[in-house]
Amino acid sequence: MKPNFLLKGHIVFSAAPDRLTVADHSYLVCQDGVCAGVFHELPARYAHLPVHDCGDCLIIPGLMDLHVHAPQYASRSLGMDLELLDWLDTYTFPAEAQYAELSYAGLAYQAFVDALRQGATTRACIFGTLHRHATVLLMRKLDTSGLQTYVGKVNMDRNSPDCLREADAVTALADTRRWLAQVAPLRNCQPILTPRFTPSCSDTLLSGLGILQRETGLAVQSHLSESQAECAWVRTLCPDARDYADTYGRVGLLGQNGPCIMAHCVYCTEREIQALQQNGVFIAHCPQSNMNLASGIAPARRYLQDGIPMGLGTDVAGGAHLSVFRAMTDAIAVSKLRWRLVDSALPPLTFAEAFYLATRGGGAFFGKVGAFAPGYAFDALVLDDCALPTPQRLTTRERLERIAYQLEDRAVRHKYVDGVQLF
Amino acid sequence: MKPNFLLKGHIVFSAAPDRLTVADHSYLVCQDGVCAGVFHELPARYAHLPVHDCGDCLIIPGLMDLHVHAPQYASRSLGMDLELLDWLDTYTFPAEAQYAELSYAGLAYQAFVDALRQGATTRACIFGTLHRHATVLLMRKLDTSGLQTYVGKVNMDRNSPDCLREADAVTALADTRRWLAQVAPLRNCQPILTPRFTPSCSDTLLSGLGILQRETGLAVQSHLSESQAECAWVRTLCPDARDYADTYGRVGLLGQNGPCIMAHCVYCTEREIQALQQNGVFIAHCPQSNMNLASGIAPARRYLQDGIPMGLGTDVAGGAHLSVFRAMTDAIAVSKLRWRLVDSALPPLTFAEAFYLATRGGGAFFGKVGAFAPGYAFDALVLDDCALPTPQRLTTRERLERIAYQLEDRAVRHKYVDGVQLF
Numbered sequence: 001m002k003p004n005f006l007l008k009g010h011i012v013f014s015a016a017p018d019r020l021t022v023a024d025h026s027y028l029v030c031q032d033g034v035c036a037g038v039f040h041e042l043p044a045r046y047a048h049l050p051v052h053d054c055g056d057c058l059i060i061p062g063l064m065d066l067h068v069h070a071p072q073y074a075s076r077s078l079g080m081d082l083e084l085l086d087w088l089d090t091y092t093f094p095a096e097a098q099y100a101e102l103s104y105a106g107l108a109y110q111a112f113v114d115a116l117r118q119g120a121t122t123r124a125c126i127f128g129t130l131h132r133h134a135t136v137l138l139m140r141k142l143d144t145s146g147l148q149t150y151v152g153k154v155n156m157d158r159n160s161p162d163c164l165r166e167a168d169a170v171t172a173l174a175d176t177r178r179w180l181a182q183v184a185p186l187r188n189c190q191p192i193l194t195p196r197f198t199p200s201c202s203d204t205l206l207s208g209l210g211i212l213q214r215e216t217g218l219a220v221q222s223h224l225s226e227s228q229a230e231c232a233w234v235r236t237l238c239p240d241a242r243d244y245a246d247t248y249g250r251v252g253l254l255g256q257n258g259p260c261i262m263a264h265c266v267y268c269t270e271r272e273i274q275a276l277q278q279n280g281v282f283i284a285h286c287p288q289s290n291m292n293l294a295s296g297i298a299p300a301r302r303y304l305q306d307g308i309p310m311g312l313g314t315d316v317a318g319g320a321h322l323s324v325f326r327a328m329t330d331a332i333a334v335s336k337l338r339w340r341l342v343d344s345a346l347p348p349l350t351f352a353e354a355f356y357l358a359t360r361g362g363g364a365f366f367g368k369v370g371a372f373a374p375g376y377a378f379d380a381l382v383l384d385d386c387a388l389p390t391p392q393r394l395t396t397r398e399r400l401e402r403i404a405y406q407l408e409d410r411a412v413r414h415k416y417v418d419g420v421q422l423f
Numbered sequence: 424m425k426p427n428f429l430l431k432g433h434i435v436f437s438a439a440p441d442r443l444t445v446a447d448h449s450y451l452v453c454q455d456g457v458c459a460g461v462f463h464e465l466p467a468r469y470a471h472l473p474v475h476d477c478g479d480c481l482i483i484p485g486l487m488d489l490h491v492h493a494p495q496y497a498s499r500s501l502g503m504d505l506e507l508l509d510w511l512d513t514y515t516f517p518a519e520a521q522y523a524e525l526s527y528a529g530l531a532y533q534a535f536v537d538a539l540r541q542g543a544t545t546r547a548c549i550f551g552t553l554h555r556h557a558t559v560l561l562m563r564k565l566d567t568s569g570l571q572t573y574v575g576k577v578n579m580d581r582n583s584p585d586c587l588r589e590a591d592a593v594t595a596l597a598d599t600r601r602w603l604a605q606v607a608p609l610r611n612c613q614p615i616l617t618p619r620f621t622p623s624c625s626d627t628l629l630s631g632l633g634i635l636q637r638e639t640g641l642a643v644q645s646h647l648s649e650s651q652a653e654c655a656w657v658r659t660l661c662p663d664a665r666d667y668a669d670t671y672g673r674v675g676l677l678g679q680n681g682p683c684i685m686a687h688c689v690y691c692t693e694r695e696i697q698a699l700q701q702n703g704v705f706i707a708h709c710p711q712s713n714m715n716l717a718s719g720i721a722p723a724r725r726y727l728q729d730g731i732p733m734g735l736g737t738d739v740a741g742g743a744h745l746s747v748f749r750a751m752t753d754a755i756a757v758s759k760l761r762w763r764l765v766d767s768a769l770p771p772l773t774f775a776e777a778f779y780l781a782t783r784g785g786g787a788f789f790g791k792v793g794a795f796a797p798g799y800a801f802d803a804l805v806l807d808d809c810a811l812p813t814p815q816r817l818t819t820r821e822r823l824e825r826i827a828y829q830l831e832d833r834a835v836r837h838k839y840v841d842g843v844q845l846f
Contacts, residue, residue, distance in 0.1 A: 111813075
């Protein structure tokens with residue numbers, strides 16, 4: 001049984017992509033791990049519940065990270081001088097190869113899990129490496145962290161160094177099935193099928209994963225149309241596919257048969273966008289990574305207009321920061337540059353929209369998550385901004401904006417996932 | 424007499440725009456407030472000096488902020504949804520008008536000075552407001568802070584609301600002279616002539632300030648070619664000027680007769696760039712502000728190639744962050760987007776180049792400042808990265824990169840300006 005209780009404070013959540021609901025001095029009701037509503041005057045039926053008075057703090061839904069590479073956390077902020085494909089070869093593949101060593105993986109993954117747990121993220125979709133044992137280790141740590149996560153053992157059987165490549169598709173698929181059996185007992189950390197990206201996966205491997213997906217109904221995550229050089233390479237590697245998205249779609253890995261996240265989508269064609277929309281694929285918008293690797297700027301406004309499901313990804317270590325608050329402010333900033341420099345028909349994202357993506361937008365991947373509407377999972381953050389003294393009188397919304405820009409995850413004083421208090 | 428002493432640690436400074444000097448386990452010698460050199464083996468002539476052993480910490484020069492608005496610090500991270508001219512009218516002018524009230528100014532400026540003192544910045548060029556009394560108050564606080572700063576009482580006599588406009592040029596110039604007399608006794612905080620920008624200054628006011636500049640030899644700071652709408656407006660306001668830069672240059676306010684900083688320079692023409700180069704004008708490159716206000720991306724690589732003096736500006740509150748570390752990583756990030764989206768002939772800035780701009784590049788405005796070469800002012804930061812545990816063995820340069828991206832000013836454990844320890 002999960003405890004039932006009330007949080008009292010200044011409550012903010014997304015009512016819609018462009019609209020925040022702000023309830024000052026109000027009560028947030030948690031019953032059986034689920035939100036039962038937000039009330040300024042507490043109904044009598046909740047009067048018996050214990051109140052955690054958060055004083056002048058803000059209370060918002062937990063933040064959602066739809067795309068992050070756990071093994072790259074140890075390398076964040078290093079090697080920021082190359083574009084995607086060279087960056088993978090030079091820095092990332094060698095870094096990931098180290099996870100063959102379980103003692104290294106144990107140290108590095110503990111640091112990642114600790115940081116994620118201490119921050120503002122309550123749920124995340126995470127890439128491991130191709131190493132089964134290290135990925136199981138990561139998932140066990142996450143399972144007991146209190147966070148709700150999806151983790152993928154990465155599949156990759158071509159165009160990568162010997163030290164970081166599965167021998168062939170058959171071996172890769174067999175190993176993936178062993179991994180699924182091993183992690184089946186976990187409750188809070190779920191497996192997600194994770195072909196790295198088309199350049200790293202033979203046609204045989206991708207179609208084998210498609211078969212496995214239909215058999216298991218598992219969710220899928222991968223990368224799509226991140227950089228121009230990558231897109232050109234995929235055209236060469238898969239001359240028969242209609243486009244990059246079709247290399248996943250033609251084997252059933254583009255959300256046709258279950259939940260799917262595609263990271264980046266910086267250079268999607270009209271047909272690709274249609275395919276994402278039709279299949280309800282989630283886009284993980286990773287603004288900082290797209291800057292750091294000089295990939296470009298994804299048309300997030302376009303995707304919002306088209307109603308394509310979308311959340312934010314920190315994409316550590318293409319992104320240097322594990323904070324989804326930072327991803328929010330980066331998303332706003334790059335949308336302004338895109339509007340100014342690329343396409344004046346797509347206006348910048350507003351703060352409310354970035355907050356929506358970080359909470360309700362990404363939360364939809366996990367179910368009824370990311371808002372304080374009745375029936376939504378009780379993921380909540382209590383935010384303290386006393387480190388930001390001001391001579392001005394600020395509204396709650398202004399305080400949230402300052403926290404997002406100035407304090408980021410350092411503002412989190414208490415954190416709840418599914419109604420359970422982590423700290 | 425300033426104390427003579429040694430710092431021992433891992434020392435990093437810019438040898439040239441594209442080259443870092445790293446001296447691990449070395450000594451940095453301070454004599455009479457000036458750097459006497461960096462030594463791996465300590466020469467006998469310094470053996471008698473007291474050693475402050477910084478253990479495993481890094482030691483770097485203090486960071487330089489060439490452009491920041493003190494009165495806007497209280498509003499940072501708020502009102503980030505408009506472009507420059509609307510942003511000034513809607514948020515910034517009303518915010519600055521509050522500094523007519525000395526009690527408000529006292530509170531707000533104390534918070535600004537405290538934050539600047541606690542951070543990584545050792546020297547800064549600062550805009551106040553048009554209010555003489557509030558500006559004097561700010562300068563007195565800065566003068567005793569231990570920082571080395573230039574501050575301008577802002578001049579503006581047109582195109583702004585009654586509550587934030589000098590009555591006319593004659594009144595403005597008289598008030599400016601009174602201000603100069605009042606702050607003459609200060610030692611560490613110097614006055615700098617500060618026409619807000621051409622749209623806010625009548626021709627009469629600008630030419631009066633030109634005369635005052637020649638009379639006093641004072642440094643000058645202003646804004647130049649920040650946004651497209653601003654540039655178009657200046658063409659309308661000053662039809663006889665060759666271009667925006669000429670509106671300053673034709674009255675002697677473009678570095679012809681003394682040091683000069685122009686902030687932004689996002690949309691400079693070839694002639695304007697030539698004029699900046701000829702006169703040795705410093706460009707304050709403010710990457711985050713140019714994103715936040717959707718202005719664009721300045722061609723910092725071009726200015727580096729042309730050898731135009733340049734440093735970084737946080738431009739609070741167009742920029743949301745007072746950290747010059749953040750300005751470094753923003754400068755790198757936007758240079759990548761500019762290369763990808765605007766001009767593939769101008770490669771991105773490297774980490775070494777961003778560090779150069781933050782230290783030696785901006786430092787040159789203050790004299791021999793921003794490096795640990797012999798004879799340079801002893802501005803030093805002791806940086807502690809123990810909050811960033813890692814399973815990897817990192818080089819000192821990698822540690823510095825991680826600090827810049829992850830900890831920013833929070834890494835500063837000790838700070839020295841002109842050989843005096845602030846904390």
